[in-house]
Amino acid sequence: FVKQQDKRISHFVRMSNAQSLDIPEVLKEDDRPKWDNKFQYILSCVGFAVGLGNVWRFPYLCQIYGGGIGSLMVSFIVSLYYNTILTWVMWYFLNSFQEPLPWSACPLNGNRTGHIEECHESTAVNYFWYRRALNISSDITDSGNLQWWLVLCLAICWSIVYICTIRGIESTGKAIYVTAIFPYLVLTIFLIRGLTLPGATEGLVYLFTPNLNILKNPRVWLDAATQIFFSLSLAFGGLIAFSSYNSPKNDCEKDAVTIAIVNSMTSLYASIPIFSILGFKGTTGYWDCLDRNIISIINEFDLQDQSIMRDNYTIWLEFLNTTHPKKITSLKLRSCDLQEFLEQSASGTGLAFIVFTEAIILMPGSQGWAVLFFVMLFSLGLSSMFGNIEGILTPLLELRVVSKSVPKEVLSGAICLVSFVTALCFTLRSGSYWLEVFDSYAGSLPLLIIAFFEVTGVVYVYGIKRFSDDVKWMTGRQPNFYWQVSWRIISPLLMLTVFVAFVTLQTQKQPSYGAWNPKYKDFPMKEEKDYPAWILAICVLLVVLPCIFIPMVAFYHLIKRVLGRGKKEGT
Amino acid sequence: MFCLLYFLTILVLELLIFYLSLQYAWDASEEYLFKAMVAFAMRRYSNKETTQISNVLLCNMTERVSFWFVVTDSAKNVTTVPGSEVEAAIRMNRNRINSAFLLTDNTLQFLKISSTLSPPIESSVPVWLIVFSVVLCLVVAGILFLVVSGIRQRKKESAETGDLEDKCDTPVTTENGIPCDILDLKAGQINGVYAADDERFTPL
Numbered sequence: 001f002v003k004q005q006d007k008r009i010s011h012f013v014r015m016s017n018a019q020s021l022d023i024p025e026v027l028k029e030d031d032r033p034k035w036d037n038k039f040q041y042i043l044s045c046v047g048f049a050v051g052l053g054n055v056w057r058f059p060y061l062c063q064i065y066g067g068g069i070g071s072l073m074v075s076f077i078v079s080l081y082y083n084t085i086l087t088w089v090m091w092y093f094l095n096s097f098q099e100p101l102p103w104s105a106c107p108l109n110g111n112r113t114g115h116i117e118e119c120h121e122s123t124a125v126n127y128f129w130y131r132r133a134l135n136i137s138s139d140i141t142d143s144g145n146l147q148w149w150l151v152l153c154l155a156i157c158w159s160i161v162y163i164c165t166i167r168g169i170e171s172t173g174k175a176i177y178v179t180a181i182f183p184y185l186v187l188t189i190f191l192i193r194g195l196t197l198p199g200a201t202e203g204l205v206y207l208f209t210p211n212l213n214i215l216k217n218p219r220v221w222l223d224a225a226t227q228i229f230f231s232l233s234l235a236f237g238g239l240i241a242f243s244s245y246n247s248p249k250n251d252c253e254k255d256a257v258t259i260a261i262v263n264s265m266t267s268l269y270a271s272i273p274i275f276s277i278l279g280f281k282g283t284t285g286y287w288d289c290l291d292r293n294i295i296s297i298i299n300e301f302d303l304q305d306q307s308i309m310r311d312n313y314t315i316w317l318e319f320l321n322t323t324h325p326k327k328i329t330s331l332k333l334r335s336c337d338l339q340e341f342l343e344q345s346a347s348g349t350g351l352a353f354i355v356f357t358e359a360i361i362l363m364p365g366s367q368g369w370a371v372l373f374f375v376m377l378f379s380l381g382l383s384s385m386f387g388n389i390e391g392i393l394t395p396l397l398e399l400r401v402v403s404k405s406v407p408k409e410v411l412s413g414a415i416c417l418v419s420f421v422t423a424l425c426f427t428l429r430s431g432s433y434w435l436e437v438f439d440s441y442a443g444s445l446p447l448l449i450i451a452f453f454e455v456t457g458v459v460y461v462y463g464i465k466r467f468s469d470d471v472k473w474m475t476g477r478q479p480n481f482y483w484q485v486s487w488r489i490i491s492p493l494l495m496l497t498v499f500v501a502f503v504t505l506q507t508q509k510q511p512s513y514g515a516w517n518p519k520y521k522d523f524p525m526k527e528e529k530d531y532p533a534w535i536l537a538i539c540v541l542l543v544v545l546p547c548i549f550i551p552m553v554a555f556y557h558l559i560k561r562v563l564g565r566g567k568k569e570g571t
Numbered sequence: 572m573f574c575l576l577y578f579l580t581i582l583v584l585e586l587l588i589f590y591l592s593l594q595y596a597w598d599a600s601e602e603y604l605f606k607a608m609v610a611f612a613m614r615r616y617s618n619k620e621t622t623q624i625s626n627v628l629l630c631n632m633t634e635r636v637s638f639w640f641v642v643t644d645s646a647k648n649v650t651t652v653p654g655s656e657v658e659a660a661i662r663m664n665r666n667r668i669n670s671a672f673l674l675t676d677n678t679l680q681f682l683k684i685s686s687t688l689s690p691p692i693e694s695s696v697p698v699w700l701i702v703f704s705v706v707l708c709l710v711v712a713g714i715l716f717l718v719v720s721g722i723r724q725r726k727k728e729s730a731e732t733g734d735l736e737d738k739c740d741t742p743v744t745t746e747n748g749i750p751c752d753i754l755d756l757k758a759g760q761i762n763g764v765y766a767a768d769d770e771r772f773t774p775l
Contacts, residue, residue: 094699094706152703159710166717304634409721 033170035245040173042258044242047180047383049233049263069399069553070450071237073546075391077442078236080419081435082388083157084426085349086381089374090153091133092353096370103128104361122524125358130516133353137429138517140437141532144429151427154420162416164382165389166409169245172386179379179386186376187270190369194276197363203279206342207271222501225494226444232263235451238387241394251475253483274356281359282341289336293317296331349432352377389415433513437535442542445502449547452495459487511536594673597636601672602629605640608668609661613642613652616660621646 035041095102106115106124114120119127130136137144164175194200214220233239243252287310294308297320308316321328360369392415396402402411426435458467464487472478479487514526531539595601606627613622626645632638642652661668661681669679 091699094702097702098698149699156703156706156710159714163710163713163717166714167721171717302633407721407725409718 033168033245034247035169036173040176041242041246042255043176043180044169044172044383044386045239045255045259046262046266047176048238048242048387049231049259049384069395069549070446070546071235071240072392072395073549074442074446074450075236075238075388076419077438077542077546079385079388079392080423081426081438081443082381082385083161083419084154084423084431084435086157086378086385087150087153087427088133088349088353089377089381090157091149092357093371093374093378094153096367096374099367101357101361101366101370102132103357104366118518121518123358125354125361126524128357129353134432135429136432136516138515138519138527139529140430140433140513140515140535142430146424146427147429147431150431151424154423154427158416158420158423161382161385161389162413165386165393165412165416168393168408168412169242169390172390176383176386179383182379183376184266184269186372187273189372190273190277191269193363193369194273194280197276197280199280199283200276201279202283202338203275203277203342204272206279206282206339207275218501219505222498222505225498226502228264229451229498230444230447231267232260233384233387235447235454236388237391237395241390242387244394249474253471253475253479274351277359278355279342281355281362282338284362285341286336286338289334289341293333293336296333297328300327300331433515436513437531437539438542441539442546445499445543446546448495448499448502450550452492452499453550455487455491455495459492464488511539604671605629608664608671609640609642609657612660612664612668613657616656616663 035044103125106119106127108114109116116127118131122130134150135144135147163171164179165172243250243255246252290310290313294310294313297303297308297316301320301324317328317333356373357370360366360373363369389412393408393412396411396415397408425431428434458464464484467487468479468484510530512528512530515529517523517527520527603624606624606629609627610622610624613626614620621644622642623645626643627640628643629638629640642657644650644652658681665676669675672679
């Protein structure tokens with residue numbers, strides 16, 4: 001009877017503790033912020049996943065504490081150089097308000113008799129990018145000084161990032177409504193405009209025609225796999241950070257599928273206007289080439305002006321070649337091939353700042369299109385920056401590195417300030433070479449490694465049975481056969497394959513970069529230079545540093561446990 | 572006949588008009604306009620008002636439209652004005668000649684005269700700096716607003732918690748961690764734990 005009384009008393013105590021829910025919220029210990037609504041969360045993840053990589057198609061790349069720090073490091077390194085790209089976008093945006101656009105014509109040289117030689121030999125667009133925007137040096141070791149205009153733009157970019165992330169997800173949640181939806185609006189506008197331009201169909205046909213020979217090259221599959229992996233912005237810790245602000249009972253399976261589908265659909269949707277505009281640019285270049293040849297022929301043979309048109313150009317050329325071959329060869333006509341012009345597309349910074357800007361000059365109303373395009377790029381990059389900053393902010397708060405009395409505004413301000421000062425190295429004259437280094441080494445391999453450890457850690461260390469039960473508790477159903485197979489076998493295997501292939505391809509040849517050197521004999525082609533040894537050491541450091549935390553922290557926990565056990569046995 | 576005379580000299584300037592760019596038909600009246608423009612250019616350049624339309628001779632007309640022209644100097648015994656002078660005169664007034672024919676430097680070509688490129692209009696302050704200062708003002712205003720509102724919110728919160736803590740500091744008797752004013756201290760409150768357990772008592 002007494003034992004049962006004890007049980008009842010403990011029951012009573014437990015019941016009365018349950019009544020503590022009536023105590024006002026402010027006295028509760030756990031005051032984690034929450035998303036205002038589910039749409040904010042989905043938009044944030046989509047905005048984070050949908051970044052610059054989706055528009056310019058270019059593989060730029062466990063809540064165990066080790067993986068958390070690793071992700072933190074990667075997020076920090078990536079946000080450094082990602083915001084530098086936004087700086088360049090900002091610079092172009094500021095310059096889009098002039099008539100005519102500054103990259104449309106070469107500036108005059110000193111005595112006004114001709115154009116500046118560097119511009120004359122390459123194109124006006126190239127000159128504006130390499131000289132007026134970057135003021136690039138000819139070697140990565142030649143640092144030069146800080147470019148003041150880029151420093152100003154960098155400061156503005158970090159200030160904008162600070163405004164949006166000042167209070168963590170409370171502020172990014174509001175900003176994301178604009179930065180995640182606006183790019184879709186602009187892409188639609190560009191789609192409508194692009195499809196009405198001449199030559200758009202050629203570009204689209206070029207995009208959608210599969211070249212089966214290229215598919216046989218394994219490098220293509222590797223690039224595709226890496227692109228999807230980095231495009232989804234996995235292993236940055238940003239997605240985990242965002243998701244941690246959801247309520248625990250959340251259908252994460254549906255969210256994951258939604259975000260992956262939206263991300264891939266966005267890439268496809270973005271490629272349609274991009275390729276119609278590239279088709280327009282290629283066709284215009286082809287027509288210009290033809291026109292120049294036609295003028296030379298008409299001048300040389302003194303023919304009637306409208307005798308040779310674009311469509312009968314080849315017939316005329318063949319005819320003249322048979323009748324006056326010497327004259328034709330003396331003209332030094334450039335061979336015009338539409339495919340060659342269409343293949344001139346670049347990716348990454350080349351696509352946005354060189355190819356696309358050139359296409360914009362050709363469109364009527366170019367200032368408006370330029371402003372629209374660069375604001376779209378800026379908001380795409382900004383929404384991804386939110387994820388990066390969250391990937392730094394949340395682990396710092398979780399790991400209790402800073403005391404709770406420090407307000408969140410100060411912490412995010414400190415992160416932005418430190419990042420700004422560190423990112424100043426990208427505003428040097430050799431900045432864009434350094435950015436390439438960071439992008440190829442820090443933004444690629446560590447992510448693969450961290451993601452691989454995340455998957456194997458959850459599946460094999462934490463146990464897939466426990467994880468499936470957690471998912472069942474959250475979503476209400478067990479993960480089905482597809483998820484089980486993917487988590488256990490397919491994902492780790494694929495990641496391992498991609499990792500091995502990546503490493504073998506990278507180590508096959510000496511890493512080199514293309515330098516913009518006006519004094520190079522083949523200018524405007526880029527000069528292939530090898531990285532000096534100390535830069536290769538930095539590359540290795542960039543890869544190793546984020547990944548080293550995983551074994552380090554595991555080791556630390558192991559030691560703690562062994563010591564703890566020893567203490568227990570000792571007492 | 573004149574053209575044959577001057578053909579071998581370097582005083583003849585060749586002109587080439589892109590036929591396709593013409594928004595009008597090229598006829599004798601247009602030729603007259605051209606002669607007038609060249610005469611105008613010579614008058615402006617040399618500042619003497621002696622050059623007449625009859626001083627400008629066109630020859631070797633082709634369909635495309637291209638022709639040669641010469642400027643003679645009636646004051647000096649029907650000699651031709653040196654080509655360099657004509658070149659300089661035309662270069663000075665190129666803009667006016669182009670606009671008279673609704674053409675550009677590319678479509679109205681004077682072979683042997685390379686056009687001096689007109690410098691782009693440079694405003695005293697680069698346009699991008701103006702836009703930059705606008706963006707800068709917006710950003711600074713945004714940061715100030717957010718920081719100030721954050722500080723104000725924190726002050727309000729600390730004032731509120733201060734009030735609540737004051738409330739809690741007044742001696743609130745607690746029973747098992749619950750303030751007594753929440754519990755209803757009516758006499759004879761039935762405790763459900765005990766009430767339901769009558770059946771658990773083993774019958775004696």
